[in-house]
Amino acid sequence: MQAKKEVLPLGKINFIMIAVCVLLIMLGFFLMTGSANTGATWNEDVFNTTRTVVGPMVALAGFTLLIFAIIFKKKD
Template sequence: MALRETKPSAGKPAPSVKTAEKPVNTVPVQFVFGRDNYIWLVISIAIVAFGFVLMSGTTDIYSTTKIVIAPIVVLAGFGLGFYAILKKPATKP
């Protein structure tokens, strides 16, 4: 069964459907985190990535950089990430 398209008659315009327009209450979108939180989060991700790069380091397994410094840098990055998540966004006066 084929469907046929019907053309509106030339004499009468097609009836327009009027919808009841209700006033729209616009509420600004509130994000969970503020801009500062996202900046701190990106910085913490970069610090963690840098710590892992330090861990890959040279072929020396017992390097001070691999054993001591890199884990401290990674943990500092994770700590900064927790700070970024828990920091309350600044409220605008």
């Protein structure tokens, strides 16, 4: 008797794309981080463009591409 070969629902390219998307999401969250604001001092970097615009856009792009990476099917 031959054993059945187990087929994964996602291919190798899907897993690579998912890994890239996760790294992109992590980069977006890293761009949104910054120094903490204390009560004694006010830091204007709280409203920095990188933290308020670029970081969320990168994270959103990662989440959007993650959906594409999951549903992508290689043409045979």
